[in-house]
Amino acid sequence: MKKAILVTLVTVTLFSCKAFADEDKMVQFEALPAQVKEFVNTHFKGVGVAYAKEERETFVVTGYEVMFTTGEKVEFDRTCAWEEVDCKYSAVPASVIPAQIKDFVAQKHPDAKIVKIERDRWDYEVELNIGLELKFDLQFNLIGYDS
């Protein structure tokens, strides 16, 4: 019986630790990994940082988020590669967008601006300011439209 109580206590403690460990952490921009800083300095040169956040889950860093004072936001995965660039109220810097996608959009929607680009293990998602969403596979072939 004593053992059972001990096991319960330990497990409950672990669970609560997990709950605390899940909390994201605000960090100074300077404290971010070099790769993240490099991306920011390359594509968002001279733009002020509103906040920088380290995302955690069970003691492990799962990604980073940087908000600029212009309201633009970049998210990075745990390997410090960018995952999402959200420039809803301006436009995604052209230097971030892969050439094939840039060309495709320029060709098909010459008036539209790219306001958000997301990528994950399977595809690229591009949002245009005209309310259209485009999906590309990893070889930059168009998969479909979403509105």
Next chain:
Amino acid sequence: MKLIYQITSRLSVVLLVLLAVWGVLFYVAMLDEVNDEIDETLEEYAAQLIARSLAGVEMPTEPDGTNNTYRIRPVSKNYARENKGISHWDMMISVPGSYEEEPARGLTTIYKDDEGQYYELMVITPSIEKQDLMQAILSWSICLYVGLLLTIILVHVWIYYGSMKPLHNLLRWFDDYTVGSRKEPLKNDTKVVEFSKLNEAVLRSTERSEQLFEQQKQFIGNASHELQTPLAICQNRLEMLLDTDLSEEQMGEILKTTQTLKQISRLNQSLLFLSKIDNRQFPENSLVNFNALIKTQLPDYSEAYAYKNIILDLAEPGNLVINMNESLALALVVNLLKNAYVHTQAAGRIEIKIQDFGLTIANNGDEPLDKRIFERFFQGTKQKGSTGLGLAIVDAICKMYGMEITYSFENRMHEFFLKK
């Protein structure tokens, strides 16, 4: 307590503990997961709001249909430094248009704008009732407990009885078994090693007790048989000695010794008789009428114990006829009668009742006797001339013919009832 009850009750206790632990863990995990989800949504919402405010886009006005509320206020650099980070908390908020308070979860975060001015954003969203979640989990845990318990117990009982069949067979067989009686062979086929070993062990031990019992019977028979002749010789020699020239005192001693020897001889004969009964050496049976048998014996006893002034009450509502050995029937009646006459006090009373189905012999007494009166050499109160084997002989005879002899004490009467 039956094994099955013990196992079942232990199972229920263990399950109760396990499920309680499980319930707590499940609750914590659920709550954690829900909070995580809410926090994530809140952070997303906060990021959107910050982006809007920084981009100079018009901020949403409350209420926007999601029940989310927010507040942005400029804060000093020091405040920002002290409160950096994101904090989440639970609270109760009053719902517009209702007096009730609802649980909500909030988030505060700090950001700064182009000019280096720090702001604090506070976002609040209604959250679930933790109390509701806890109650739901509790009731579901109870359902799960009852359901699991019933299922496990049913399955367990089923499996238990299935696998324990050989054990119960063996126990039943063992219950019916008595040493010395003819036993039916043990039929208990099983593939289980433990049970077949148990079968073998039981069989071995019964055989062993059987052997010992047989040896003991033979030993008693032989010993008493061998003692007979020397005892007789002793008696004869003493009698011869009495004829010689002896003093008064010597003669007195020798007479006492002969008396004792006679008693030993009687005891020995009783033992021999008992061992003969046990060895079933009285095979010839005939129909014995107990009414007649008792009536032929009674006059001898009333004469021999006339000095005790015992009142005899003989009732014959029926005829008791039993198919048995005549000398054993005689021994049975004689021992019961003698027992009654010897142990009744002066001016006492003996009641004999002969019915179709049995015989009752009762006599006066003060206190109930020990249950062991049918055992050999057990005597409640030592009586002169009593061997302590009389009732043992009665019991042995009854057992041999499958009859039943019982003793009871009612209305200050010792009552021996022989059931045909």
